[in-house]
Amino acid sequence: MNTNANRAFPWKHVTGFVLSIALTLLALWMVQAHVMGFTALISVTLLFAALQILVQLFLFMHITDSPGPRYHVIALALGLLFTFTIVAGSIWIMTFGGNQAY
Amino acid sequence: MPGYDRHHPTPFFVSGDPMIYASDVLIALTLVGVVFVLTYFRRWRWLWEEWITTVDHKKIGIMYLLAALAMMFRGGVDSELMRTQLAFPNNHFLGAEHYDQIFTTHGTIMILFMAMPLIFAMMNIAVPLQIGARDVAFPYLNAISFWLFFFGAMLFNLSFVIGGSPDAGWVSYPPLTETPFDPGPGENFYLLALQISGIGSIATGINFLVTILKMRAPGMTLMRMPLFPWSVLSASVLIIFAFPALTIALALLLLDRLAGAHFFTMLQGGNPMMYVNLFWVWGHPEVYIVVLPAFGIFSEVFATFSRKRVFGYTSMVASLMTIAVISYFVWAHHFFTMGAGPGVNSFFAIASMCVGIPTGVKVFNWLFTMFKGRIRTSLPMLWAIGFIPNFAIGGATGIMLAAAPGDYQYHNSYFLIAHFHQVLIGGVVYGMLAGMYYWWPKMFGFILDERIGRWAFWLFNIGFYVCFMPQYQLGFMGMTRRVYIYPADMGWSTLNLISTVGAYLMGIAFVLIVVEILYSAVWGVRDTTGDPWDGRTLEWSLPSPAPHYNFAHVPVVTERDAWWGQKEARKKGEIQKETRPFQPIHMPRNSGRPFIMSLCFFIGGFGLVFEWYPLALVGLVGILTSLLMRSVERDTDYYIPVEEIQHIESNLGRA
Numbered sequence: 043m044n045t046n047a048n049r050a051f052p053w054k055h056v057t058g059f060v061l062s063i064a065l066t067l068l069a070l071w072m073v074q075a076h077v078m079g080f081t082a083l084i085s086v087t088l089l090f091a092a093l094q095i096l097v098q099l100f101l102f103m104h105i106t107d108s109p110g111p112r113y114h115v116i117a118l119a120l121g122l123l124f125t126f127t128i129v130a131g132s133i134w135i136m137t138f139g140g141n142q143a144y
Numbered sequence: 145m146p147g148y149d150r151h152h153p154t155p156f157f158v159s160g161d162p163m164i165y166a167s168d169v170l171i172a173l174t175l176v177g178v179v180f181v182l183t184y185f186r187r188w189r190w191l192w193e194e195w196i197t198t199v200d201h202k203k204i205g206i207m208y209l210l211a212a213l214a215m216m217f218r219g220g221v222d223s224e225l226m227r228t229q230l231a232f233p234n235n236h237f238l239g240a241e242h243y244d245q246i247f248t249t250h251g252t253i254m255i256l257f258m259a260m261p262l263i264f265a266m267m268n269i270a271v272p273l274q275i276g277a278r279d280v281a282f283p284y285l286n287a288i289s290f291w292l293f294f295f296g297a298m299l300f301n302l303s304f305v306i307g308g309s310p311d312a313g314w315v316s317y318p319p320l321t322e323t324p325f326d327p328g329p330g331e332n333f334y335l336l337a338l339q340i341s342g343i344g345s346i347a348t349g350i351n352f353l354v355t356i357l358k359m360r361a362p363g364m365t366l367m368r369m370p371l372f373p374w375s376v377l378s379a380s381v382l383i384i385f386a387f388p389a390l391t392i393a394l395a396l397l398l399l400d401r402l403a404g405a406h407f408f409t410m411l412q413g414g415n416p417m418m419y420v421n422l423f424w425v426w427g428h429p430e431v432y433i434v435v436l437p438a439f440g441i442f443s444e445v446f447a448t449f450s451r452k453r454v455f456g457y458t459s460m461v462a463s464l465m466t467i468a469v470i471s472y473f474v475w476a477h478h479f480f481t482m483g484a485g486p487g488v489n490s491f492f493a494i495a496s497m498c499v500g501i502p503t504g505v506k507v508f509n510w511l512f513t514m515f516k517g518r519i520r521t522s523l524p525m526l527w528a529i530g531f532i533p534n535f536a537i538g539g540a541t542g543i544m545l546a547a548a549p550g551d552y553q554y555h556n557s558y559f560l561i562a563h564f565h566q567v568l569i570g571g572v573v574y575g576m577l578a579g580m581y582y583w584w585p586k587m588f589g590f591i592l593d594e595r596i597g598r599w600a601f602w603l604f605n606i607g608f609y610v611c612f613m614p615q616y617q618l619g620f621m622g623m624t625r626r627v628y629i630y631p632a633d634m635g636w637s638t639l640n641l642i643s644t645v646g647a648y649l650m651g652i653a654f655v656l657i658v659v660e661i662l663y664s665a666v667w668g669v670r671d672t673t674g675d676p677w678d679g680r681t682l683e684w685s686l687p688s689p690a691p692h693y694n695f696a697h698v699p700v701v702t703e704r705d706a707w708w709g710q711k712e713a714r715k716k717g718e719i720q721k722e723t724r725p726f727q728p729i730h731m732p733r734n735s736g737r738p739f740i741m742s743l744c745f746f747i748g749g750f751g752l753v754f755e756w757y758p759l760a761l762v763g764l765v766g767i768l769t770s771l772l773m774r775s776v777e778r779d780t781d782y783y784i785p786v787e788e789i790q791h792i793e794s795n796l797g798r799a
C-alpha cells in the first residue's frame with residue numbers, strides 16, 4: 043500500500059461500510075415486506091450477497107492494490123469455492139426437494 | 145428436582161443441590177487460596193508483568209496449555225458423573241435436568257474449551273520455533289485471542305454456580321433453545337461464551353495463517369516446512385472460513401432469545417432447521433480444525449522417534465490440504481435424518497467417504513515412516529502408536545455412519561457416541577498429549593517422568609477401549625444418547641457397568657498425568673542440551689526453554705529437516721561456525737490491554753446473559769475504549785540491544 047495514503051481520511055473504508063449496511067438492510071426489508079415471490083426474493087438476495095462480496099474485496103481487502111504472491115489467487119479461489127458450496131448447499135438442503143418448506 | 149427448575153424464576157445463585165453447594169465452597173476456598181499464595185509470596189507483580197501482560201507466543205502457549213488441562217479436568221469430572229449415573233439401571237445419582245446440564249457442559253467444554261485451546265497451545269509453542277520466527281505475525285492480537293478464550297471459558301463455567309447451566313446439548317438446537325421452551329440464563333451463557341471465545345479463535349486463525357505464509361526463516365520454502373506448521377496452515381484456513389457460520393448461527397439465536405426475533409422459531413416464519421444447517425457448516429470443519437494439528441504432531445513424532453525423515457512428505461501435504469477442502473462438502477452427514485431427501489443425502493454421504501482416502505494415505509505414510517526405522521518408544525511415540533489402531537476403528541465406524549441409509553438405524557445411538565469419542569479422544573487427545581510430552585522440555589526445560597507416564601498411558605489406553613467398545617454394542621442394542629436412566633430389563637446393564645469402569649480407568653490416568661507433571665517438576669530429568677529427543681526440526685536447535693527472542697541469529701534453511709541436516713553436517717565436520725555478529729532484535733512490548741479488553745467482553749457478556757443492559761453497555765464502552773486507545777498508541781515495540789543478547793546467549797553457553 044502507498045504510504046502517503048496512510049494519513050488520508052479512509053474514504054474507501056467509510057464508503058464500504060455504508061454500502062455493506064445499506065445492502066444488508068435492503069435485503070432485510072425486502073424479505074420482511076414480501077416485495078416479490080419466493081424464487082425472485084431468493085435470487086435478488088443472492089445478487090445482493092454477491093455485491094456485498096465485491097464491496098468487501100474492492101473497498102476493504104485491497105484486491106486492486108498490487109500483484110501479490112500466487113497464494114493470494116489460491117486463497118481467493120478457495121474462498122469463492124467455499125462460499126459457493128455453503129450457499130448452494132444450504133439452499134439445496136433447506137428446500138427439501140422443492141420450495142414448499144418456506 | 146435439583147438444579148434449576150424451568151417453571152419458576154431462577155434464583156441468581158444456583159441452589160438446592162448439595163453437589164453444587166460443595167462446589168461453591170471449593171471454588172471459594174480455591175480463590176482464597178490463590179489470593180493468599182500470591183499475596184504471601186508477593187507474586188502479584190510477577191503475575192501481571194510476566195504472564196498477564198505477555199505477548200510472547202511461548203508464554204501464551206503455556207497459558208493455553210494450563211487452561212486446557214483445567215478444562216479437561218472439569219469436562220472429565222462431568223463425564224465421570226454421567227458414567228456414574230449410567231453404571232446401574234434405575235440409578236438415582238443424578239436427576240434428568242442435572243444430567244441434561246452435565247452432558248451439555250461436558251460436550252461444550254471438551255470441544256470448545258479443551259480441544260481448541262489445546263491445539264492453540266501446541267500451535268503457539270511450536271510453530272514460530274519450527275519456522276525460525278521470533279514471534280507470531282501479530283503478537284498483541286495473539287494475547288487478545290488468549291484472553292478472549294479465557295474469559296469466554298470463565299463465563300461458561302460461571303453458569304454452573306450462577307444462574308444455571310445450559311441444558312440443550314452442545315449443539316443447542318432450536319426450537320428447544322428458544323425462550324418459551326428454555327427460559328432462564330443457561331442458554332444465554334452458552335451463546336455468549338462461545339461468541340466471545342469464537343472471536344479469539346478467528347483471530348488466531350488469521351494470525352497463524354499470516355505467520356506461516358510470511359514469517360518463515362530465509363530459505364524455508366513452503367515445501368521445506370515441517371509438517372506440523374503445514375497442518376496448522378490447513379487448520380487456520382478452516383478456522384477462517386468456518387467460524388463465521390457459527391458466529392451467525394449463535395448471533396441469530398441470541399437475537400431470537402433476547403430481542404424477540406423469529407429466525408428459528410416454529411411460528412412467525414422461522415425455521416429451526418436453518419440453525420442445524422448453519423451449526424454444522426461450522427461443526428464439521430471444526431472437527432478437522434482440531435484433528436489436523438494432531439495429524440501434524442504425529443508426523444513430527446513418528447519421524448523423530450523412528451530416526452527417519454517422514455515418509456511421503458509431498459503426499460502428506462497434499463492430503464492435509466485435500467482433507468481441509470473436502471471437509472467443506474460433508475456437513476449434512478450430521479443430519480441425514482432431517483429429511484433433505486435422497487439427492488442431498490447421497491451427495492453428502494459420498495463426500496464423507498471421500499475424506500477417508502487422504503486420511504488413509506496419511507495413516508499408511510506414518511506406518512511406512514516407522515518401517516525399518518530405529519524406533520524408540522518414548523512417551524510421545526507411545527501415544528502416537530496408540531493412536532493408530534484407535535483411529536483405524538474410529539475411521540471404520542465413521543464410514544459406517546456416513547452410509548446414509550445405515551445412519552437411519554444408528555444415528556443418535558450409543559454407536560455414534562462411541563464413534564466420535566474414538567476419533568476425538570483417539571485422534572485429538574492422543575495427538576495433543578503426544579505433543580505435550582514432545583514439547584514439554586522445550587516449554588519448561590525438564591522431561592516428564594517416563595515411569596509414571598507409561599502407567600498413565602496404559603491405564604488410559606486400556607480404559608479407553610473398556611469404556612467405548614461396549615458402547616458400540618449398546619448402540620446396536622438400541623440405547624440412545626442423552627438418556628439419563630434405563631430400566632433393568634433392557635439387557636444393557638452389564639455393558640454399561642463395564643463402560644463406567646473404563647471411564648474410571650481414564651480418570652485415574654488423568655490424575656496420574658497430573659502427578660507426573662508435579663513429580664517431574666521437582667525430580668524430572670533436566671534438559672540441558674535443548675535437543676532431548678535428537679530432533680529434526682529447528683525448535684530443537686534452541687536452548688530449552690528458548691530465550692524470549694527465540695533465535696539470536698535467524699537461521700538460514702537449505703533443506704527439509706533443517707536441524708537434522710545441520711547436525712549431520714557437523715558430524716562430518718563441515719559446519720561453519722556462526723560468524724554473523726549479533727544485531728539488535730525488534731520485539732513487541734507487553735500490554736495489559738488484551739486482558740482488560742477481554743475482561744470488558746466478560747462484563748458485557750455477563751450483562752447480556754441476565755439482560756442487564758446497563759451492565760452490557762459498560763462492557764461495550766470498555767471494549768470500544770480499549771480499541772480506540774490501541775489505535776492511537778505509538779510506543780508498541782522496542783529493540784533488544786546487542787549487549788543484552790550477548791549476555792543472555794553466553795549465559796546459555798551459546799556464544
Ligand code: HEM
Pocket residue numbers: 220223224226227247248250251252254255259312313314315561565568569572573611624625626627647650651
Ligand atoms: C474420559 C473420557 C470421556 C468420557 C468417559 C466421556 C463420556 C461421555 C458421556 C457419558 C457422554 C454423554 C452421552 C449421552 O448421554 O448422550 C458424552 C458426551 C459427549 N462427549 Fe464425552 N467423554 C469423554 C471425553 C470426551 C472428549 C475428550 C470429548 C471432546 C474432545 C468429548 C466430547 C463429547 C461430546 C461432544 C458429547 C456430546 C454432548 C451432547 O450430547 O450434547 N468427550 N461423553
